[in-house]
Amino acid sequence: MNFALLRCCVTSIFLKQYESATNAVLGALGIGLVDIKEFNCCGYPLKNFDLKAYALSSARNLALAEKLQLNILTLCNCCYGTVKHVEHLMKTDSSLNKEINTTLEKEQLTYRGGVEPKHLFQILYHDIGLDTIRQKLVKTYENLKVAVHYGCHLLRPNNVVQFDNPFAPSIFDQLVEITGAKSVPWTAKLECCGSPLWGVNDDLSLDLTQTKLSNARTAGADYLCVICPYCQIQFDRVQRIMHSRRSGASTLPSLVYTQLLGLCLGLDRKSLGLEINELPGTAVDRYFAPETGAREATAASA
Amino acid sequence: MFYKLSLYAALAIFGLGLVYKISAWFRYRIGVDARGTSPAARVGAAVKGILLTLFSGKIITLLKVFVLDVILQVKVFREDFPRWLMHMFIIGGFMMLLLFHALEKYVSYVLFAGYYPTVNPFIFLRDVFGALVVIGVGIAIYRRVTLKGRRLRTNAQDQYAIAILAVIMISGILLHGSKILSFTRYEEMVQEYTIQADEQDLKGLEAYWVKEYGLLSPGSREPFDAETLERGKLVNEMSCLQCHSRPQAAFLSYSVASLMRPVGVALDRAQLPNILWYIHFLACFVGLAYLPFSRMFHIIASPISLLTNAVMERGKSDPANIATRQVMELDACTHCGTCSMRCSVGIVFEQIHNVNILPSEKIGSLKALAAGKELSRQELSTILEGMYLCTNCYRCTVACPAGINLQDLWFGVREVLLEKGYPEFLVLSPLSYYRGLMSETIDGGRSGKAPDLARGAIVAGCDAKVIQDRTVPLALGDSTLRKKMETSLQAQTFSHCFRCVTCSNACPVVRNYRTPQEVLGLLPHQIMHAVGLRLWDLVFSAKMLWDCLGCYQCQQQCPQGVCVADVLYELKSVAITRTREKIAAETGVKA
Numbered sequence: 001m002n003f004a005l006l007r008c009c010v011t012s013i014f015l016k017q018y019e020s021a022t023n024a025v026l027g028a029l030g031i032g033l034v035d036i037k038e039f040n041c042c043g044y045p046l047k048n049f050d051l052k053a054y055a056l057s058s059a060r061n062l063a064l065a066e067k068l069q070l071n072i073l074t075l076c077n078c079c080y081g082t083v084k085h086v087e088h089l090m091k092t093d094s095s096l097n098k099e100i101n102t103t104l105e106k107e108q109l110t111y112r113g114g115v116e117p118k119h120l121f122q123i124l125y126h127d128i129g130l131d132t133i134r135q136k137l138v139k140t141y142e143n144l145k146v147a148v149h150y151g152c153h154l155l156r157p158n159n160v161v162q163f164d165n166p167f168a169p170s171i172f173d174q175l176v177e178i179t180g181a182k183s184v185p186w187t188a189k190l191e192c193c194g195s196p197l198w199g200v201n202d203d204l205s206l207d208l209t210q211t212k213l214s215n216a217r218t219a220g221a222d223y224l225c226v227i228c229p230y231c232q233i234q235f236d237r238v239q240r241i242m243h244s245r246r247s248g249a250s251t252l253p254s255l256v257y258t259q260l261l262g263l264c265l266g267l268d269r270k271s272l273g274l275e276i277n278e279l280p281g282t283a284v285d286r287y288f289a290p291e292t293g294a295r296e297a298t299a300a301s302a
Numbered sequence: 303m304f305y306k307l308s309l310y311a312a313l314a315i316f317g318l319g320l321v322y323k324i325s326a327w328f329r330y331r332i333g334v335d336a337r338g339t340s341p342a343a344r345v346g347a348a349v350k351g352i353l354l355t356l357f358s359g360k361i362i363t364l365l366k367v368f369v370l371d372v373i374l375q376v377k378v379f380r381e382d383f384p385r386w387l388m389h390m391f392i393i394g395g396f397m398m399l400l401l402f403h404a405l406e407k408y409v410s411y412v413l414f415a416g417y418y419p420t421v422n423p424f425i426f427l428r429d430v431f432g433a434l435v436v437i438g439v440g441i442a443i444y445r446r447v448t449l450k451g452r453r454l455r456t457n458a459q460d461q462y463a464i465a466i467l468a469v470i471m472i473s474g475i476l477l478h479g480s481k482i483l484s485f486t487r488y489e490e491m492v493q494e495y496t497i498q499a500d501e502q503d504l505k506g507l508e509a510y511w512v513k514e515y516g517l518l519s520p521g522s523r524e525p526f527d528a529e530t531l532e533r534g535k536l537v538n539e540m541s542c543l544q545c546h547s548r549p550q551a552a553f554l555s556y557s558v559a560s561l562m563r564p565v566g567v568a569l570d571r572a573q574l575p576n577i578l579w580y581i582h583f584l585a586c587f588v589g590l591a592y593l594p595f596s597r598m599f600h601i602i603a604s605p606i607s608l609l610t611n612a613v614m615e616r617g618k619s620d621p622a623n624i625a626t627r628q629v630m631e632l633d634a635c636t637h638c639g640t641c642s643m644r645c646s647v648g649i650v651f652e653q654i655h656n657v658n659i660l661p662s663e664k665i666g667s668l669k670a671l672a673a674g675k676e677l678s679r680q681e682l683s684t685i686l687e688g689m690y691l692c693t694n695c696y697r698c699t700v701a702c703p704a705g706i707n708l709q710d711l712w713f714g715v716r717e718v719l720l721e722k723g724y725p726e727f728l729v730l731s732p733l734s735y736y737r738g739l740m741s742e743t744i745d746g747g748r749s750g751k752a753p754d755l756a757r758g759a760i761v762a763g764c765d766a767k768v769i770q771d772r773t774v775p776l777a778l779g780d781s782t783l784r785k786k787m788e789t790s791l792q793a794q795t796f797s798h799c800f801r802c803v804t805c806s807n808a809c810p811v812v813r814n815y816r817t818p819q820e821v822l823g824l825l826p827h828q829i830m831h832a833v834g835l836r837l838w839d840l841v842f843s844a845k846m847l848w849d850c851l852g853c854y855q856c857q858q859q860c861p862q863g864v865c866v867a868d869v870l871y872e873l874k875s876v877a878i879t880r881t882r883e884k885i886a887a888e889t890g891v892k893a
Contacts, residue, residue, distance in 0.1 A: 010695075012697070041646035045732040046691075046731065046733075050653060051790060051875060053650045056649060056650070092791060093790060103653070152853040152855075153854070156853065156854035157858050166858050192810055196851045199737045200730055200734050200753045201848070204811065208814065208851075
C-alpha cells in the first residue's frame, strides 16, 4: 500500500521524533510513503481568516494526490480534519468547488473528487488490522496505564471526518491496548487539548491543558498518549512552559502513539526519539512485561 | 586609452561598491538581534567569531560546506537538476572565460607555453565555455517563462542579470564571428605578420584563407587554381599557422560567421567588429562596476551565507553576529524562487494577493526595511501580513541554495514589526502557535500584546454604546455582512438554531469560567441568535468569537444540524474584513 504523506508543518521544528517514529512504524508494517514535494500546508491555520484560502490549500493537495492517483495519509488530526472538511466542501458546495478549481487550473491542476483522505489510525485499524499488528509485536507493556487523548478533529464533526463514534470512540483505545497497556477511563478524554489558543490566549489555553492533565492524573494514568502533533506539543513543550508559569501542577508526560507502538515493535530507539520529548518519555521502558523466559525464572525463584 | 580608462573606472566603482555593500552588513539593522548593537561592536564580534571558528574543529565543517554546497551546489542538485545544470554551465563557463580569456594576460600566457587565443585547443575551448554559458542562460530564460505560474516571479534585477550575461556572451560570439569574416582584420594581420612576401604570395595567401579560414574577401572568390592555393598554403605555414589555427574549431563563432556571410562585406565596411568590440568590453565593465549593486552580488554573499550558516546557531552564536549575518543574507539571495515554490503557504498568494507571502519576495521588503527606508503604515502592514502568513515549517530554509536561514529572518523581523503597534489580525489564528512556542525567547511577555491589539482593534470598530448598554437598535443591522457570511452553505445553517443552549453547554471554553457571559460577552447560542438579528457589534465584540477553539463540540451536539463552529469561523473572517474596511475608511490604510 502506498500513500502520499501529508506532513504537518509544526512537526519540522518542534516534533522531529514524530516524523521519524511514524516513518519507522509504517515501514515496519509495510506501508509505503510517497513524498509529494509540491504539497503545501493543509490550510488549517487560515480557517479563522479566509475560508477560500483555507479551502484552496487543501484542495491543491487533493488535486496533486489525485494526479498521481495516490491516497493522502495524514498523521495530524488538524490536517485530517481540514482535508476531510475541504473534501466535503468540494463535494457539497458547487460554487466554491468551481471557484477553487478555476484557481487551481493556473497550475494545470483540478480536483475531481477521487481521493479519500485517510488518517494513520484508519490505516492501522482498518487496512492493516489489530491482529496483524499484534503478530509483529516483540514486546508488550504490563501495568502501564495510559490516558488516551483522541483529539478533536479526528472525531468531530463526525458527518465530515467519519472516523469513529464521536461520543464513545474506541479505535484508539483498542490500538493502545494491543500493546498490553491499559486505557484508563477519564472524563476529559474527548476534550480539546487547548493548543488552538496557544499564542493567542495563553491563559485560556493553559486552563484547558491543565484541566485535562489533572483529570488524567486523577484517573491514575502514567502517561498520556496522543496522535496529533498539536496535542503532543501542547502536552509536552507547552506543559513544560506551564510548569514554569503556574505552580502546583504535577507533571504527566505524553507519548505519541507511534512511539508507544514502536517500542513494542522493537524498532530502533533512535528513530523513535523518546529522548527528544521535552518531558521524559524514556521511563516507559519500566513497564515492559518480562520476557517469557525471564517470567518463568521469576516464578521459579518465587 | 578609452579601454583602459573605462576599465579603471569600472574597477574603482566595483571596489567602492564592495566596500559600501559590505559595510552595510555592519551598519544596517534588521530583526530583534540588531537591537542595541553598534556597527563597531559588530565588526569586533565578527572578527572574533571568524578567528574563533577558523581555529576550531568547525573548520572541517566549513571545508565540507565549501566543497559540497559552494562549489558543487549539492543543494540545487537535490532540488532541481535542470537548474543545477543551468547554474553549473553559467558559473563554470563564465569562470573559465574570465580566467583564461578576459584575464589571459595574467593567466593563460603565464600557464601555457605557446598560448595564443587563436590556436587550438584554446580557440576551440573558448567556444566550448561560451556555449556552456549560452545554454545556461537559455535554461534560465526558459525557466523564468515556463515556471511563471508556479509562483516564480521575475523582477527587474533578474531581467538585468540575464540580460547583462546575454549581452556579454552574444557580443563576444558575434565579435569573433565577424572577425573571422573580416577582410580589414585580415589585412591588418598580413601587415603585421607576413615577412618577405611578394604579391603572388599574398594573392595565394588570401585565396588560401578564403578557402580554408572562411575569410570573406571582397576581391577574391572561389574557385582558385591549385597553384595559387599551394603557394598560399606555404605562406600560411610560414607566417600564420604557428599562431592561428583554422577558425572552424571555434564552432560557435564560425557558425555565426556563416550566417553573417551574405552581408559580411557590408558589415565589415561598417566596422562591425570594432563596434562589437566596444559593446563586448563595455558590457563586461558595466557588469563589473554594477556587480556589487546587482543580484550578481550573490557571487560573493551566497558562499559567505552558506559558510556562516553552517557554523552559526541562534542561542549559541553572538547576537551581534546574527544581526550582521541577517543583513548579509539579504544580499545572498539570488531570487531563484526555490523558497516560494516550496513554501507551505505559497498557494495562498492566489487568494490573498500580497506578494510578501512569498518568501522570495519578502526578501525585497526586508531590504527596504534594513536600509532604514521610511515605509508608510500601509507598506508596513502589508509586509507584516506577509511575514505572519507563515506556518514556520522551515521548508524555505531547508531548500534555500544560498543557505539563508530564512525562518530566522522572518522570526526576528516579525517581532520588530509587531512592535510598531499596528493590529495584525492573523495573530488571532493558529499561525500564532509558533510564536507561542517561542515565547521564552520573546522577552518580557511581549508575545501576548499582539493578540490583544488585534482584538482591541476589532472591538474598537464596533459601536461602543451597543456593547456597553447591551441595547439593541430596533432597525435590523447591516444585511450586506450577512450576505458575505452566507457565501458558503455551512454558514447559512445558523438560521436552524432554536436556542436550546446545547452548544453553549458543550463548549469547553464556556465551561472553563464561573461566569462565562461576563468573560465571553456572548455564548455560542447567543451568537447564533444575534446573527439572525444582525447584531454585528455584539457578535464581533464578543470575546467568545476569538476564544473559540474550533473543537466542534458545539456542532457535533447540535440537535438542529447548525454548523456552530463553522459559523463562528466565518464570522471571524467577516469581522476581520469589516474592521479592515473601517480602518481603511478612517486612515486610508488597507490593513
